[in-house]
Amino acid sequence: MSLSNLTSRISGFHRMTMEERLAAVAAFAGLDDAAVAQLGRSGNIDAHLADHMIENTVSTIAIPVGVATNMKVDGRDVLVPMATEESSVVAAVCNSARQCYDSGGFVTSVSGNLMIAQVQLVGVPDPGHARIRILEHREEIAAICDGCDPMLVKLGGGFRDVEVRVVPSQGGPMVVTHLIIDTRDAMGANTVNTMAETLAPSIEQWTGGKVFLRILSNLADRRLARARAVWPVEAIGGAAVRDGMIAAYQFAEADPYRAATHNKGIMNGVSAVVLATGNDTRAVEAGAHAYAARHGRYTSLTTWEVTADGSLAGMLEMPMPVGLVGGATRIHPTVQACLKILGVKTAAELARIMAAVGLAQNFGAIKALATVGIQQGHMALHAHNVAIAAGATGAEVEKLAALLVARRQVRPDVAAEELAKLRAG
Numbered sequence: 441m442s443l444s445n446l447t448s449r450i451s452g453f454h455r456m457t458m459e460e461r462l463a464a465v466a467a468f469a470g471l472d473d474a475a476v477a478q479l480g481r482s483g484n485i486d487a488h489l490a491d492h493m494i495e496n497t498v499s500t501i502a503i504p505v506g507v508a509t510n511m512k513v514d515g516r517d518v519l520v521p522m523a524t525e526e527s528s529v530v531a532a533v534c535n536s537a538r539q540c541y542d543s544g545g546f547v548t549s550v551s552g553n554l555m556i557a558q559v560q561l562v563g564v565p566d567p568g569h570a571r572i573r574i575l576e577h578r579e580e581i582a583a584i585c586d587g588c589d590p591m592l593v594k595l596g597g598g599f600r601d602v603e604v605r606v607v608p609s610q611g612g613p614m615v616v617t618h619l620i621i622d623t624r625d626a627m628g629a630n631t632v633n634t635m636a637e638t639l640a641p642s643i644e645q646w647t648g649g650k651v652f653l654r655i656l657s658n659l660a661d662r663r664l665a666r667a668r669a670v671w672p673v674e675a676i677g678g679a680a681v682r683d684g685m686i687a688a689y690q691f692a693e694a695d696p697y698r699a700a701t702h703n704k705g706i707m708n709g710v711s712a713v714v715l716a717t718g719n720d721t722r723a724v725e726a727g728a729h730a731y732a733a734r735h736g737r738y739t740s741l742t743t744w745e746v747t748a749d750g751s752l753a754g755m756l757e758m759p760m761p762v763g764l765v766g767g768a769t770r771i772h773p774t775v776q777a778c779l780k781i782l783g784v785k786t787a788a789e790l791a792r793i794m795a796a797v798g799l800a801q802n803f804g805a806i807k808a809l810a811t812v813g814i815q816q817g818h819m820a821l822h823a824h825n826v827a828i829a830a831g832a833t834g835a836e837v838e839k840l841a842a843l844l845v846a847r848r849q850v851r852p853d854v855a856a857e858e859l860a861k862l863r864a865g
């Protein structure tokens with residue numbers, strides 16, 4: 441049962457105990473006992489499963505899963521599981537979403553579920569001619585691709601288009617075929633790779649050239665997710681805050697050194713949801729950064745503007761090749777529980793929520809940067825890690841973290857000194 445009429449706007453969620461938080465999430469998402477038990481176990485992956493997931497397994501590594509509150513996406517309240525090792529990332533999303541909840545939250549869209557597979561052909565003296573010869577075989581190409589995955593075709597996916605480009609290279613012109621495939625609710629890498637490999641001998645036969653690489657492109661620019669939101673100026677602390685945030689965006693837009701950090705902040709949010717849902721973080725990261733450089737200059741993935749009424753409007757558009765099936769998504773029990781929390785039925789819905797989280801994360805970072813600076817909020821939360829690293833245990837952790845924040849010196853040497861004082865009474 442999904443209790444979608446419940447609100448994600450939960451004040452003070454961070455002050456609850458872990459058990460209370462899990463109970464609240466379970467009530468919100470209508471989780472069954474098995475999902476609750478799975479999320480409640482901290483070392484929650486079975487050794488046998490781990491041994492089968494990758495090669496040469498010797499252990500597992502646990503990363504915390506936090507839940508972002510206050511998110512409203514396309515009119516639906518949603519709690520978002522985020523797997524990350526970095527403090528303040530989840531808090532930033534909660535805080536940013538809180539400030540646009542009353543103005544409607546996030547509006548999202550996707551361009552489709554289209555993935556691209558590339559087939560690299562070399563050794564043709566007449567590349568332009570070869571290009572046209574490949575395009576003449578569109579119907580055969582469609583049949584070969586769809587023949588690789590009848591199940592996908594049955595689900596409404598499969599071959600959509602073929603494009604062929606002549607790409608100049610140091611070794612001479614290459615003829616690069618792009619297969620455009622609708623992979624529905626799968627990320628689709630394995631699916632499209634199989635198609636590219638199966639098609640390759642035919643391309644060699646049609647052109648007389650030699651095929652080398654047959655692999656998807658991680659620049660998944662046919663699978664874009666978009667999010668936008670409007671923050672009323674009074675909800676964010678006034679026009680000076682807004683203008684500082686616009687200046688922060690303009691810096692990222694103009695300068696690749698800043699854009700890399702700006703986009704890293706966006707990926708703090710996106711990658712955390714990608715990981716919590718068992719998707720491929722490297723695929724999404726690679727796509728994001730390639731997309732940010734698509735015009736030949738690396739720039740911001742987000743855009744920020746002032747609306748006619750003086751509000752702050754933010755937009756994010758980026759490739760989001762993620763799935764609900766395939767890869768590790770169906771086999772990891774915690775991933776399954778996280779997907780239940782999200783209550784998504786399609787890969788597109790998941791991609792849309794990820795875009796909303798990325799935008800929220802960017803808002804939180806640039807607001808902090810344009811006002812009090814990143815250290816105040818981030819280091820206050822990171823102080824817990826510094827306290828633990830210094831050896832604090834139990835109730836000492838909170839006490840020592842508070843002391844470090846009060847001294848405005850969140851450093852290992854100061855932590856060691858304060859811990860010794862604390863213990864000496």
Ligand SMILES: CC(C)(COP(=O)([O-])OP(=O)([O-])OC[C@H]1O[C@@H](n2cnc3c(N)ncnc32)[C@H](O)[C@@H]1OP(=O)([O-])[O-])[C@@H](O)C(=O)NCCC(=O)NCCSC(=O)C[C@@](C)(O)CC(=O)[O-]
Pocket residue numbers: 450451452453454510526527528529530531532533534535538701702703704705706708801804805806808809814816817818821
């Ligand atoms: C950290 C905050 C949110 C504090 O912000 P604040 O205004 O001091 O927060 P507050 O104590 O007034 O609380 C307001 C709300 O924030 C949330 N909140 C507040 N505390 C928590 C918490 N402990 N756990 C969960 N949620 C929390 C929560 O929703 C809370 O509402 P409430 O529930 O109390 O009604 C803010 O300073 C912030 O967003 N900072 C940015 C943090 C950030 O971006 N971190 C990423 C790591 S830094 C980095 O890697 C990226 C970067 C920055 O380099 C990217 C870039 O350069 O662009």
Ligand SMILES: NC(=O)C1=CN([C@@H]2O[C@H](COP(=O)(O)OP(=O)(O)OC[C@H]3O[C@@H](n4cnc5c(N)ncnc54)[C@H](O)[C@@H]3O)[C@@H](O)[C@H]2O)C=CC1
Pocket residue numbers: 589591592595597623624625626627628629630631632633656658720723763765766767768
């Ligand atoms: N460069 C890259 O990004 C690469 C990534 N990978 C890995 O590939 C994996 C993802 O590949 P996939 O093809 O997604 O996985 P997959 O091959 O495990 O599963 C996809 C299959 O699921 C079936 N299916 C069942 N229900 C479906 C539905 N509702 N919608 C769509 N398909 C459905 C389809 O027949 C499809 O062939 C990830 O683990 C990724 O890490 C692999 C190679 C390269």
